Amino acid sequence: MVKRRVKGTGTIYKPKESKNFYLKYTIDGIVKKISLRTGIKLEAEKKAKILTKDLELKTREDILYHIGQVKSLISDNRLKLSDVWHKFEVIKQKEQCSQKTINAYQQYWNEFLRYLPMKFDTMQSVTEKEATGFLEYLETKFKVSNRTYNAYLLSVSVIFKTFIGEKHVFKNEDKKILDTHSHKEFTKSQIKNIFSAFDDPELKIMNKDEMLLLFHFGCWTGLRLKDCCLIKWESINLAKNMIYIKPAKTQKYNRTVVIPLHPMLFNEIEMIYKDQNFDDYVLPHVAKRYLSNPSGVKKDCIKVFKYCGLKTTLKIKGKMKGVNQYGFHSFRHTFVSFCANAGVPLAVVQAIVGHGSPVMTRLYSHLGEDTLKNAINTLPTLNSDYNVKQIGTIDIKKELLSMNQDNWETIRDKILKGY
Numbered sequence: 001m002v003k004r005r006v007k008g009t010g011t012i013y014k015p016k017e018s019k020n021f022y023l024k025y026t027i028d029g030i031v032k033k034i035s036l037r038t039g040i041k042l043e044a045e046k047k048a049k050i051l052t053k054d055l056e057l058k059t060r061e062d063i064l065y066h067i068g069q070v071k072s073l074i075s076d077n078r079l080k081l082s083d084v085w086h087k088f089e090v091i092k093q094k095e096q097c098s099q100k101t102i103n104a105y106q107q108y109w110n111e112f113l114r115y116l117p118m119k120f121d122t123m124q125s126v127t128e129k130e131a132t133g134f135l136e137y138l139e140t141k142f143k144v145s146n147r148t149y150n151a152y153l154l155s156v157s158v159i160f161k162t163f164i165g166e167k168h169v170f171k172n173e174d175k176k177i178l179d180t181h182s183h184k185e186f187t188k189s190q191i192k193n194i195f196s197a198f199d200d201p202e203l204k205i206m207n208k209d210e211m212l213l214l215f216h217f218g219c220w221t222g223l224r225l226k227d228c229c230l231i232k233w234e235s236i237n238l239a240k241n242m243i244y245i246k247p248a249k250t251q252k253y254n255r256t257v258v259i260p261l262h263p264m265l266f267n268e269i270e271m272i273y274k275d276q277n278f279d280d281y282v283l284p285h286v287a288k289r290y291l292s293n294p295s296g297v298k299k300d301c302i303k304v305f306k307y308c309g310l311k312t313t314l315k316i317k318g319k320m321k322g323v324n325q326y327g328f329h330s331f332r333h334t335f336v337s338f339c340a341n342a343g344v345p346l347a348v349v350q351a352i353v354g355h356g357s358p359v360m361t362r363l364y365s366h367l368g369e370d371t372l373k374n375a376i377n378t379l380p381t382l383n384s385d386y387n388v389k390q391i392g393t394i395d396i397k398k399e400l401l402s403m404n405q406d407n408w409e410t411i412r413d414k415i416l417k418g419y
Contacts, residue, residue: 012036012048019254023048034096078122079163085109088159108155123163131169146176184325185333191219192382193308203307205300207285213268214286215304218331220262220379222353224249225328229290229297231282241266241373247354257354260376301328342378352376 010025021036021044036044079087085106092102115134120126138144138152153173160168186194197203198212205211217228226248235245243259269282281287290297302312310326332353339349 010048012041012044014039020044021048032095078124080122081113081116081120081126084123084159084163088162091162104151105155105159108152109159111152112156123160126160126169128169128172131173135173150175183327183330183333185337186219186326186330188380188382190308190310191334194304195382197304197308200307203304205303206289206296207283210283210286211300211304214283215301215331216265216268218328219334220265220376221259222332222335223247223259224332225298225301226290226294228328229283229286229294232280233282234280236261236269236282250354255354257352259352260373262376262379262381264381298328338379342380344378 010023012021012023014021018035019039021038021041023034023036023044025032025034036047038044038047088105088109089102092105112134115137116126116130120130134156135149135153138149144152153170153175157168157170157173160170194215195212198208198215214228217223217231218225221228221243223231223245224247227245230248231243231245236243238261241261243261244256245259246254246256279287286297305312305326312326313324336349336353339352
């Protein structure tokens with residue numbers, strides 16, 4: 001039995017929208033929250049005890065670093081710029097900030113230091129003139145996008161605010177309005193041309209058969225490139241004609257997206273594996289390549305689009321680099337567009353595509369699988385040249401329902417025999 005913690009060492013709680021317990025504690029009047037990364041209360045209590053013991057053993061200097069009052073510890077009340085990153089990194093690590101986020105902070109901070117003249121050696125010596133000059137430097141020399149500009153501004157502001165307080169030198173700088181240009185969706189004729197291009201021997205790309213199936217996954221599921229490349233057989237339930245997957249971009253919400261198998265997608269799964277052994281990954285060669293060289297897969301996708309005469313980038317006035325017009329993400333837009341044109345309700349589309357907001361999840365979590373299947377059945381099959389085997393016919397359905405859904409070898413044999 002874990003003893004109850006003494007007063008002043010924090011409390012643990014579990015938010016409704018989270019699966020993990022959190023520790024909440026106060027240092028010098030500032031409330032801090034730390035995820036205990038467990039949903040088991042006993043383990044949470046043990047971790048909280050270790051963490052609060054660490055808090056009790058903190059020096060006065062550590063505490064002040066944690067709440068952004070480091071400057072009061074420096075003998076001349078001035079923090080050297082060369083010391084800033086190490087102290088900031090320690091703070092973010094104690095707050096359990098992800099390493100990816102910490103690396104981004106470091107990148108932006110290092111660029112700021114490269115800009116500053118040598119005469120500036122402390123945070124307190126930097127003025128608003130240098131802050132404004134740095135942002136102008138980003139616009140004129142690098143011609144960064146508004147999104148990147150805002151990322152620099154936010155990151156450097158957070159670092160200054162941590163050690164200087166609310167009256168830091170970036171406080172009066174405004175964010176840029178995002179001039180976003182989203183990918184365009186493909187038309188039906190463009191989709192036909194893209195799929196037909198794989199029959200042309202002049203198109204040279206790696207793992208051509210698997211890449212065709214990759215494109216079908218993108219078009220008929222709305223999944224992002226990473227999810228399509230790394231999809232596993234355990235995510236595909238042929239007995240129910242459904243895909244159950246947790247998209248990589250929204251895994252923090254721990255929600256499974258349910259996607260019915262479109263007939264054309266099923267047909268391609270059947271055709272491409274007639275002479276191949278099954279792997280954990282549905283696209284084993286593409287998955288291996290993506291894990292080691294994701295840009296290579298992306299470049300081959302672009303190569304296919306260009307081969308079909310599509311202009312993948314669009315030149316925008318005032319930008320050094322063209323913005324993406326067509327890419328693999330266009331399949332996601334296409335899927336949503338197909339659903340909208342077929343009259344599929346917005347909530348159903350959100351349920352199939354997946355949404356990162358817990359609020360939206362609650363709104364459409366009551367949708368049943370029949371509703372999702374009906375939505376997919378309204379989507380076009382383009383033409384009859386593909387000899388699509390309709391899923392849900394009596395014979396196929398009886399065979400699939402009689403299988404053990406975990407026995408993938410049996411499922412494979414059934415597919416290869418063509419029913």
